Amino acid sequence: MNSSLKQISLNLILIILAFSIQTCVFPLIPFLSAYPNLMLILIFSFGFIRGSASGMTYGLVAGLLMDLSSGGALGFYTLFFIWMGYVNGIGTKYYYEDYITLPLALSAANELAYNLYLYVFGFLLRGRLSFGYYLINNILPETIFTVVTTLAVYRVFLFISRKMEEIGKRRDTTIV
Amino acid sequence: MKNTRYVLFGLSVLCVCMIGITTLNSGLLNPLRDAVGYVLVPIQSGINRAGSGIYNEVRNLGTMKKAQKENEALKARVDELTEENTRLRSEQQELERLRELYELDSQYMQYNKVGARIIAKDTGSWFSVFRIDKGSDDGIMENMNVIAGGGLVGIVTDVGANYATVRSIIDDSSRVSAMAQQSGDTCMVSGDLKLFNEGRLKLGYMEKDDDIKDGDMIVTSNISEKFLPGLLIGYATDITVDYNDNLTKSGYVIPAARFDRLQEVLVITDLKNAGPEFNEQ
Numbered sequence: 001m002n003s004s005l006k007q008i009s010l011n012l013i014l015i016i017l018a019f020s021i022q023t024c025v026f027p028l029i030p031f032l033s034a035y036p037n038l039m040l041i042l043i044f045s046f047g048f049i050r051g052s053a054s055g056m057t058y059g060l061v062a063g064l065l066m067d068l069s070s071g072g073a074l075g076f077y078t079l080f081f082i083w084m085g086y087v088n089g090i091g092t093k094y095y096y097e098d099y100i101t102l103p104l105a106l107s108a109a110n111e112l113a114y115n116l117y118l119y120v121f122g123f124l125l126r127g128r129l130s131f132g133y134y135l136i137n138n139i140l141p142e143t144i145f146t147v148v149t150t151l152a153v154y155r156v157f158l159f160i161s162r163k164m165e166e167i168g169k170r171r172d173t174t175i176v
Numbered sequence: 177m178k179n180t181r182y183v184l185f186g187l188s189v190l191c192v193c194m195i196g197i198t199t200l201n202s203g204l205l206n207p208l209r210d211a212v213g214y215v216l217v218p219i220q221s222g223i224n225r226a227g228s229g230i231y232n233e234v235r236n237l238g239t240m241k242k243a244q245k246e247n248e249a250l251k252a253r254v255d256e257l258t259e260e261n262t263r264l265r266s267e268q269q270e271l272e273r274l275r276e277l278y279e280l281d282s283q284y285m286q287y288n289k290v291g292a293r294i295i296a297k298d299t300g301s302w303f304s305v306f307r308i309d310k311g312s313d314d315g316i317m318e319n320m321n322v323i324a325g326g327g328l329v330g331i332v333t334d335v336g337a338n339y340a341t342v343r344s345i346i347d348d349s350s351r352v353s354a355m356a357q358q359s360g361d362t363c364m365v366s367g368d369l370k371l372f373n374e375g376r377l378k379l380g381y382m383e384k385d386d387d388i389k390d391g392d393m394i395v396t397s398n399i400s401e402k403f404l405p406g407l408l409i410g411y412a413t414d415i416t417v418d419y420n421d422n423l424t425k426s427g428y429v430i431p432a433a434r435f436d437r438l439q440e441v442l443v444i445t446d447l448k449n450a451g452p453e454f455n456e457q
Contacts (some may be wrong), residue, residue, distance in 0.1 A: 082184060130370065
């Protein structure tokens with residue numbers, strides 16, 4: 001009981017930390033023209049490492065956080081993120097411990113899908129048609145930053161995930 | 177595995193329903209938003225304060241030399257400006273006298289303002305929305321105008337107990353009813369993600385005969401629904417007669433506020449519909 005509470009709070013802290021860094025710290029760095037999407041990396045990594053159910057839960061919590069702090073309609077980000085967590089969870093089958101190529105490819109694919117989602121519902125529906133321009137000036141820079149950050153952060157998340165699994169296992173043994 | 181799929185579809189349907197409901201009535205969310213705000217805002221303002229402290233420290237070291245040189249230049253400039261100021265002050269007195277003569281209300285620039293610090297920005301580059309550390313507890317209300325550096329920055333779109341969300345005028349969906357200060361001809365200033373990368377806003381809805389020229393001051397108009405009249409937006413540039421109908425003109429506005437360096441803003445606590453005269457409540 002105690003250790004599962006510990007796991008939940010650890011996960012929550014991780015999400016809030018990622019969110020705060022993304023909204024408060026990155027905008028302060030003046031030479032960044034785009035910044036990496038940490039929330040996205042967090043959700044898809046945990047989905048990919050731990051499976052659909054965890055990915056979806058992560059997506060749900062992170063999405064709600066973003067929805068409630070963005071001031072838009074509730075559910076806009078949540079809808080995308082639960083699907084992202086779920087779909088990346090399917091990839092768990094192909095998951096090897098120290099294998100970085102697939103996470104990088106996933107990171108790029110997720111980032112593109114996410115930006116496409118924002119473009120279609122935030123811009124295309126209001127008649128902004130020049131997708132090519134947005135692709136070059138908004139989507140690609142952010143994707144590149146995100147992929148590079150994934151390279152650095154993915155192993156940290158992997159480490160945290162393993163630690164959390166250990167906490168979970170310790171609980172099982174103490175019960176038995 | 178089956179179960180997760182059911183949960184996924186259930187949540188998706190729920191999300192779509194919530195998007196529908198909250199688009200129609202966003203007031204439903206206020207208690208939830210407040211709750212999230214109580215947790216998040218202290219963290220965000222803490223990180224922001226620490227982050228900008230470090231950043232400023234680093235920048236200070238780098239700019240010390242430049243600052244010394246600048247200091248000398250500025251001292252000379254201060255003398256110049258003091259002289260100019262005395263001249264302007266006497267002119268101001270003359271203006272006031274003339275205004276009294278004409279019984280004109282000097283209604284501009286008398287708005288009540290509250291200072292606020294920007295603590296967070298949007299998660300990506302698509303929307304130009306930011307969050308400030310003052311909310312309904314400090315008297316902030318929806319539709320209040322936000323200014324900084326002498327120019328209009330945006331409008332409060334959403335208020336929590338201890339934070340408020342501001343949509344800047346450079347946001348792609350922002351439209352501000354404006355006019356040229358000299359001629360009073362109305363126009364529309366709209367944000368455009370594409371143009372903002374070039375540091376501009378779009379200026380449209382002008383008749384061909386309107387007297388708006390390059391370099392004119394563009395201010396918020398008297399007929400705007402949410403923006404107080406007479407707030408400086410920026411300066412007109414590249415105004416051309418539209419090629420396709422030859423009846424309208426369009427151009428660009430260079431905003432007066434520096435959006436890339438915003439840290440503190442002023443929220444004008446007078447609301448347009450109340451008017452500056454009725455601010456006692």
